[in-house]
Amino acid sequence: MIPNTHEDPVATRWIDIAPGFAGYLALPPAGRGPAIVLFQEIFGVNKHIRAVARQWALDGFVVLAPDLFHRRAPRIELGYSGDDHAQGMALHQAYTHEEQLADVAAAMATARALPEAAGQRCGALGYCMGGRLAFFAAATAGADAAVAYYGGRIQDHLALAPQVKAPIQFHYAGDDAYIPPPAVDAVRAAFAGHHGAEVQVYPGTPHGFNCWSRESYEPRAAALAHGRALQFLATALNG
Numbered sequence: 001m002i003p004n005t006h007e008d009p010v011a012t013r014w015i016d017i018a019p020g021f022a023g024y025l026a027l028p029p030a031g032r033g034p035a036i037v038l039f040q041e042i043f044g045v046n047k048h049i050r051a052v053a054r055q056w057a058l059d060g061f062v063v064l065a066p067d068l069f070h071r072r073a074p075r076i077e078l079g080y081s082g083d084d085h086a087q088g089m090a091l092h093q094a095y096t097h098e099e100q101l102a103d104v105a106a107a108m109a110t111a112r113a114l115p116e117a118a119g120q121r122c123g124a125l126g127y128c129m130g131g132r133l134a135f136f137a138a139a140t141a142g143a144d145a146a147v148a149y150y151g152g153r154i155q156d157h158l159a160l161a162p163q164v165k166a167p168i169q170f171h172y173a174g175d176d177a178y179i180p181p182p183a184v185d186a187v188r189a190a191f192a193g194h195h196g197a198e199v200q201v202y203p204g205t206p207h208g209f210n211c212w213s214r215e216s217y218e219p220r221a222a223a224l225a226h227g228r229a230l231q232f233l234a235t236a237l238n239g
Contacts, residue, residue: 034237035117039130042088145236167196
């Protein structure tokens with residue numbers, strides 16, 4: 001019988017990205033591997049995002065989840081409804097495009113410099129607001145691959161699409177109250193000539209379908225999307 005030592009195979013800690021800007025780091029059981037920068041939703045690096053970081057660490061990646069609202073609400077953790085949702089929306093609205101690009105660049109550089117990821121590739125993964133930042137990471141910060149789950153307002157920044165040279169995968173809910181079908185069509189059209197681009201749509205699913213802490217959670221779509229994203233990033237970052 002194998003003894004149960006209750007040891008956690010994923011080591012986690014907060015690290016500094018820049019003065020006043022921290023990130024939650026999750027290391028794989030092997031201790032090293034290719035890096036992924038995990039970009040949060042508008043709700044902070046909350047319990048769910050930390051669990052997602054651990055999930056991807058168990059899949060063999062060094063995962064860094066930057067605290068994107070560090071300028072106005074460091075280490076904030078929000079829920080998904082009521083006043084918490086309103087606060088997250090307000091923080092998102094105050095988060096300028098210039099701040100977003102600066103944070104993406106700093107987080108990607110920090111992840112690449114981690115000794116646990118040294119000499120290996122670095123990808124980007126994001127959800128909702130973070131999906132847009134994963135796209136920015138591919139367009140402006142040299143991500144070796146990117147996955148964007150229901151990335152809000154990517155369609156407003158498609159002038160950056162020609163700058164994306166690495167593989168990129170988009171996941172969209174088929175019944176998204178925040179991202180209408182024409183936005184998805186615009187993204188698909190912008191990447192029609194990119195041979196490493198994928199656009200996956202999950203019919204009948206709502207925005208936020210991957211998050212098991214939300215009422216919109218759809219486990220079948222979440223499982224299918226995770227499998228696709230895992231195969232995509234494992235191929236691109238371990239190749």
